[in-house]
Amino acid sequence: MTQDISIQFTRFSAFYSPLIATIAGGFLGEEGLRPRHSVSAPGTSAIAGLLDGSVHVAQSAPSQGFGPLEQGKTPPALHFAQINEMDGFFLVGRGAEPQFTWDRLKRALNRMYRDDAGVQELVDQFLLDMPHSLDQVYARIPGEKLAAYQQQTLAETLALARELLA
Numbered sequence: 001m002t003q004d005i006s007i008q009f010t011r012f013s014a015f016y017s018p019l020i021a022t023i024a025g026g027f028l029g030e031e032g033l034r035p036r037h038s039v040s041a042p043g044t045s046a047i048a049g050l051l052d053g054s055v056h057v058a059q060s061a062p063s064q065g066f067g068p069l070e071q072g073k074t075p076p077a078l079h080f081a082q083i084n085e086m087d088g089f090f091l092v093g094r095g096a097e098p099q100f101t102w103d104r105l106k107r108a109l110n111r112m113y114r115d116d117a118g119v120q121e122l123v124d125q126f127l128l129d130m131p132h133s134l135d136q137v138y139a140r141i142p143g144e145k146l147a148a149y150q151q152q153t154l155a156e157t158l159a160l161a162r163e164l165l166a
Helices: 014-024 046-052 062-070 102-112 117-140 143-165
Strands: 003-009 033-039 057-059
Touching: 003 014, 003 046, 014 143, 046 057, 102 117
Parallel strands: 003 033, 003 057
Antiparallel strands: none
8 A cells, every 4th residue: 555745845955855755766655655745835944844743754854943942942843864864966067068077177176175175175075976876875765756757846846936937
């Protein structure tokens, strides 16, 4: 028997890639769960969905509890899982780069941060791990599931953008 599970993100971000990969890879389905995901309304935390009962699982940052704590109140939700250990980010450029390599990115970043050895060390370690990490993700997610999820996410993102720009 398959059971629906409602998962809501406070925002759709690369920070949440492990949860997104879990949904896209069909891993919840293997556990008898049919995931339905959404992004909370602008200005609203996914925690609000937990509180009103419309959401089973909320993906949000621990900083969601800072406001209540600053007011001397107990936060309405407890964050209990670490999703990732690194900052999420997007690589963007002025145009398509058919000659992209991780080494080329490393050289560019090291030029940007040439005066900060600590940042260079972090960049080096991150870029050393990144291709291997991505290979592990892609090896576990069937291509057709990833493509379907990408299409669904693109459609939802475009709909949200149209709504915000209207």
